[in-house]
Amino acid sequence: MNDQSAQDFLSSLQDRADEMVRQSEQIREQLGSLTETAGDGGIAVTVSSNGALKDLEIDQRALQRGPEELRATILRLAGEAQAKVAHRVAQTVEPFAGESAMEFLRTQLPVEPEEPAASRNDDPDFDDEPPQTYLR
Known part of the structure; x- marks a missing residue:
């Protein structure tokens, strides 16, 4: 290997390293501002990109539900x-990660949430008052 080809190789290696640093900074910036909120009848839960609870809002309607x-x-x-934020993190990282890394990451993700089941409070015919008497 001559001096010029060694210099080109080192320069190419430095360019690749610089690009990796740039990409990692871009990912860190994107993930730092990533949150997800789920809400349901007076309750809102917000988590950050690592899944940690960031905010919890509970209004008077929710307090009527019982503990x-x-x-x-x-x-x-x-x-x-x-689950939603985990999938968004995977989408953010996917362009920078290799296919085998993404396959592994997908196996670690929580299952996408299904549509929530209806609550008894959503049923207008639900009567939670006990009968006044059993004998007539």
């Missing part, structure tokens, strides 16, 4: 938001 339903709704919404 068990409120808990279940918050957990469901957090899971939905985390």
